Amino acid sequence: MPVIVLEASDLTSPLSLVRMWALLSGCLTLSLVASLVPSELISDTHQPSFRILCMFTWCLFFILTLLIHVVNIIQFHSLVPISWKNLTVTVAALATLMTLSATVTFPWAVMCHEGAWLRPIAASLASCLTFLAYGTEAYLIRNQTQDQKGYMASVPGLLKVLQLWGGCEMIVLVVEQVRGALVNVGLAAVGWQLWVSGAWYAICLLMSLGTVMVVLGDCAGRCPLPFDRLLAGFSLTGVLLYVVATILCFTRVLELRKRDQDLTDRKTGPTLVVMEAVMASITLLAYTVDLAFSIKLLRDRSHA
Structure with missing residues (x-):
């Protein structure tokens, strides 16, 4: 198939301009973070998991956006073995949520109470622009015509992205709490709630990731089970697991109000537990609404 290059009018379309904006601001963010000197950072014992997640987020979505922009310029869509219209909205929506998290957590994770704040603040502002x-970009794709957008641009598809984002954040929160417990008070102090919650978050994350990959690969028709029933089962499983996990989170929050000593250090432990409870509630809401959409879809098909 011959390679077709976009015309100038296509290169200056709102979607192309927004992607170039994302590339420029993402490159600026990475440059500022990479230029930080040790005196502008807290020691490695302070929230390293969040710093790793922030760097991973900026690098991953910069590379994905660059690839999408290049493929869009040379019109290489037909040779890409994935659903292009689902891929673009999935990357844009997930990047929106992940960069929002990176923008919020990066200053808290790396900035010193004393010393130079200029570059960390500039990096946070650049991340906010990203x-x-x-x-x-997600808004523009969401408002395209029905033929130009796929399943991932619908409300159930965006809920899958929200679940994926929530799962990533929950895993990092659990890892950071376990690391803090191991550093401060040893393995015996790591409560069973953390291990159980981490396992459940991982299961839900894998289910959401598998669903997104099936949609991106246009493999729903080759699924050995009815895909709509499989989605409903995944949503129901996610609701049940996150209900229990949310109850455990709020139980630990209440326990922290009664005890002076937590599983992690006193300074960051309560904050991490509260963050986990909030994220668990948001993700539980996403699974609940998604389950409602799945039940409605099954009911409509049964009556058809």
Whole structure:
């Protein structure tokens, strides 16, 4: 198939301009973070998991956006073995959520109470611009005609992205709490709630990731089970697991109000537990709404 290059009018379309905005602001963010000197950072014992997640987020979505932009310029869509219209909205929506998290957590995770704050603040502002760019891209794709957008641009598809984002954040929160417990008070102090919650978050994350990969690969028709029933089962499993996990999170929050000593250090432990409870509630809401959409879809098909 011959390679077709976009015309100038296509290169200056709102979607192309927004992607170039995301690339420029993402490159600026990475440059500022990479230029931080040790005196501008707290020691490695302070929230390293969040710093790793932030760097992974900026690098991953910069590379994906660059690839999408290049493929869009040379019109290489037909040779890409995935659903292009689902891929673009999935990357844009997930990048919006992940860069929002990176923008919020990066200053808390790396900035010193004393010393130079200029570059960390500039990096946070650049990350905020990246978040706005991806949010604008997701909005533009969401408002395209029905033929130009796929399943992932619908409400159930965006809920899958929200579940994927929530799972990633929950895993990092659990890892950071376990690391803090191991550093401060040893393995015996790591409560069973953390291990159980981490396992459940991982299961839900794998289910959401598998669903997204099936949609991106247009493999729903080759699924050995009815895909709509499989989605309903995944949603129901996610609701049940997150209900229990959310109850455990709020139980630990209440326990922290009664005890002076937590499983992790006193300074960051309560904050991490509260963050986990909030994220668990948001993800539980996403699974609940998704389950409602799945039940409605099954009911409509049974009456058809």
